[in-house]
Amino acid sequence: MNSSASENSAARVRRVHRYTWWMVMPTAPIYCLLAIVNLVHGRVTGLYNNVELVVLLAVVLAIAVEGTRACGMIMRGMGAGIPEPVRITTDFTASLVVLGYVTTREIPAFLLFTLLPALFAAAIVTGSRREHRWWMGCGCTVLTAGVASASVVATGNEEFVPVTVGYATFLVAMTVFMLLVQGWIWDVVCELDRARGTEAELAVARERLRFASELHDVQGHHLQVIALKGELTERMIDSDADAARAQAAEIAETARRALRETREVVHGYRRSDLSTELNNAVRILRAASIETTVEGSSTSVPPPLQPLFAAMVREGTTNILRHSGARRCELRIDDTDGISVTLCNDGAGNGSEHDAGSGIAGLRDRFDPMHGSLTAERRGEWFELVGHAPAPGEG
Template identity: 45%
Template sequence: MTPLNRLRRYTWWTVAAGGVMVALGTVTDLVAQRYALPRALALATAVALVVVQHTRYLRQAMDGLGRGERRHWEHAGTFAVALAAWAATAGEDGFLPVWAMLPALVVAHVGAVLPARTRRPVVVVMAVASVAVGGLFGGDQATSAMVMAGSMVAVLVCADLAQLWIWDLAVRQERGRETAEALAVAEERLRFAADLHDIQGHHLQAIALKGELAQRLIGRDDELARRHAGEVAELARTALRETREVVQGYRRASLGTEIANAVGVLRAAGIETTVEGDAARVPPPLQPLFGALVREGTTNVLRHSRARRCAVLVDVLDGQVCVRLRNDGVPSGVARPAADPVGAGLAGLRERFATVGGRVEVGPTGGEGFELVGRAGVGR
């Protein structure tokens, strides 16, 4: 049995104890034959009605305070029956305090199912009515009857609502934990999808480029074509290995590794590539994020530009990181990534940077060049 189930069972038996006490106490008094048979039957009927209603509505309240049925006429009728039974016994010599619990039970379960905004005024009115009946019908014991009615209402209402409030908090906490788990799963799925897109897009673009190049070289330079075909096979093996690492959840690519991979792929495509700055200075929590930026930028250079030169610039100052990928390709085709579906391409990259307070910028450099810029910092 889980701790929540144990708490539910404990809460239920605690709040139901009031009805059990009333049933046992009143039955004991009725069996003592203090009342005529018709009167005893009427009182027994009243006790049965109140206890059944109390049990029924408290079970509904176990779903949470204020979540039970609000049948106002039914509540009013049950309360009237409880007051009538209390009035019929309050003036008896040596009346049992258990009869004062009868209206208190109704006050407790009505307060449990009412919403918070109406609970207090309704409970106060019902408590005053219980005390007033004790004073009106208590006879020589009017004062004792009033004190007893007020005490029973206060004790039962506070005890039941306190227990139900604790249970309600436990349920809310459990639901919050379940929601947090669901969000964590969704976040991990998005991260996985983004990493998979970055890896597959990067390598597949390079494989397609080298495959086309090898195809064109067949019959013209077979040796070079074989070399490019071998590089295609190596790229495919690398993509397969990294995909497996992502699936297994072990992939933690560093920015330095991604820059080295990007330089190798771009140079293999005939694009002169330079690197400025030290990737090792980038804070570890931001390494995978900027690694994704470099992968996406490299893929876009291969896919959308006719670049001859490319530069990767890493700038770190006081924990704030700026990474730029510049190329001298024609910028007209680079706008296409913005049309990628949300969660892929530049759109997905912007979302990932936004989660850490960073941003991604794309645009021309002033001439025929184009650049992709990512900015983020620890604690931003």
């Protein structure tokens, strides 16, 4: 993921956060403002005296502060827990007391004051674990409707109880649902943002693995060739100076090629060619006195699979030079059922590639995304490295 896409994604997350914040956080102040307007109107009409008004206003203002804190709990996401359960239970209880008191003075007031306990109910439900949310929501709703209806009964207006229960239940359920949905949306956005970050980290890790594998292929192969030719040069220097000089020249050329290919790996535009790797393998193995034959043509391998099988041939050749005492090597290319390339040698009895280290494992990691397979096994005195991949379009 490039930096521009990452910045755009982060900007979208910030926009969603602002939207969710403005939908959730002002809820408590707005509900409490409506309640304060109702209380002031009640004082004007003579429902409350000055002492009652002051006490009720103080309690409602405290509920506004605590309700805003409860909305902040909702912004933490679903199932984040209830950090201070005693405190929020006290807040919920205080809002029920205010609801009951004002309903005994003015029955229609319960329509506004039911919203206050609904705020804390939403915070409790959002913070609860999934298996407890339904029961917490039902419990808070029943308590709120019960307090409102009991207050109506206390006024001697039992005929209004069904309406009170119905409206109280609806208002609490609506408030809990509205805030719960907002919390869920924010939770989903945060989860997607974390997944995006994880995807970006995985992309970096995959690129590092690819780079390490490419570097292993280039450096391991060329260093093994340089070591082999260095030994040949050392043996020839006294008996055949011209041949020794030719080998020394090849060592220098191999070193330059290794440097060039390493730079290509670093800059990310190196692309292996199977034909080139086959020619290099035959030349190097024969220089090591290993009889080498090739069956099939590299042109039968589709271009998308050329780098894959080129890496396999390069790794197999390096392992033969490094680990085996082979005298014969066979390279076979078969395109009758997908594409198969086989590299086998008769050096298995001397401890061949079955212990070759991370190179074979790295090759398997390359074959997997192409829906291919790589096997390395002994067959008597022979060791076989077989790579297979379906031709593009075959799946």
